Amino acid sequence: MRDKAKNMSILIPFFSATGNTKKVANVIKKKLDDSNISVTMLDITSYSRREEDIFINQYDAVIFGFPIYSMRAPRVCREWLETLDGKGMKCSVFFTYGGFGKDPAHYFMKELLEKQNFELISTAEFLGAHTFNRSGWKAVVNRPNESDFKIARDYTMKTMERFLGNDLNKLGEFEKPIYKKSQFDQAEKYRFSLIRQLPTRNLKNCSMCGLCEKLCPVNAMDASIGTANNRCIACFRCIANCPEGILHTNDISGSWNKKLETHRMTQEEVESLESKIYL
Structure with a gap:
């Protein structure tokens, strides 16, 4: 794979408020670095960074990284994605979550990225200490750990095979949620209850x-x-x-x-x- 990938340029935009998503993004970057693939990290957690113009089409592919808040990527991330035009670019998405409410994040993200003219070829989900542990919960306190990072490295290589065209299989369909988007919008408000x-x-x-x-x-x-x-x-x-x-x-x-x-x-x-x- 190294010879075919050495001229590739990968962008990894990620949102990471408490560090979980950044940890996984760093593991992915290290695996790509080891394969001599050019990687650019883009931390979009800060408001000012999301306001900057992103020339996404200078890259060959994108790996997005988001946490899951109330069963979807955070609204600020979804709104940022709506400013992008993938122009047919291949991409992948990984999520971090605190052990609960991970579905239907994959379904809605695939729908959104396809609307923005991206070709989603893989996704992944990784355990990470729940945000509300800082207020007293005890959800997957010590994650992500090495078991998660091992899967992240595997995810990276399998995703690269699809970016390179070595694996021509298509990402399967995710189960359509039984609730409307408006109901998930209400669930976002419940996050604060x-x-x-x-x-x-x-x-x-x-x-x-x-x-x-x-x-x-x-x-x-x-x-x-x-x-x-x-x-x-x-x-x-x-x-x-x-x-x-x-x-x-x-x-x-x-x-x-x-x-x-x-x-x-x-x-x-x-x-x-x-x-x-x-x-």
Whole structure:
């Protein structure tokens, strides 16, 4: 594969608020680097980066990386994708998720990318510590780990075979959801039902570095008052990157067992979930 791929140029745009998606993206990049493939990483987590013009057609193929929020890629990512024109370019998508609600993310992403004139040739999903662990949950706390990274390397090579035309098989169809998009829009709002206190801080211990405001993907954090406004998407990037570790939401640890009961899963079953490739 090396000889055929050495002149290829791959773009990896990714959204990673708490670091899970970036970890997987880095594993994919390393595997491509080892095959002497040119790779460009594009972190679109910041609002300003998504506002920049992206000359996507200078690349040979794209591997997108997104977390799953409320069964789909985050709305800000979907809106960013709607600004692109793939012009027939081959692409792949990988998701990270916290053990729950991963479907129908693949279905809706395939639909969106095809609308934007991309040819989706593979997808994958990887376990990653749930965002709400920072508010008290205990969902796949130590993921992604080496077992996930091994699957990520396999995903990379299988995806490259399709990019190169060595594997002419087509990506299968995903099951169409029984609910309407409007109902999934409502589910996005439910994401906030447990988080009654948006990210905020104890002013007495704050160095006023302003990093929380700078990093917020949707310009929701106001460093001067130390709290986010209702534009917040509960990605918790501010909490994950606070140097003093003083940003927080309300404690939702009491809802963890209820979450397990709702999904009819045990803690052990959640921890044993495996990452997966779709071809």
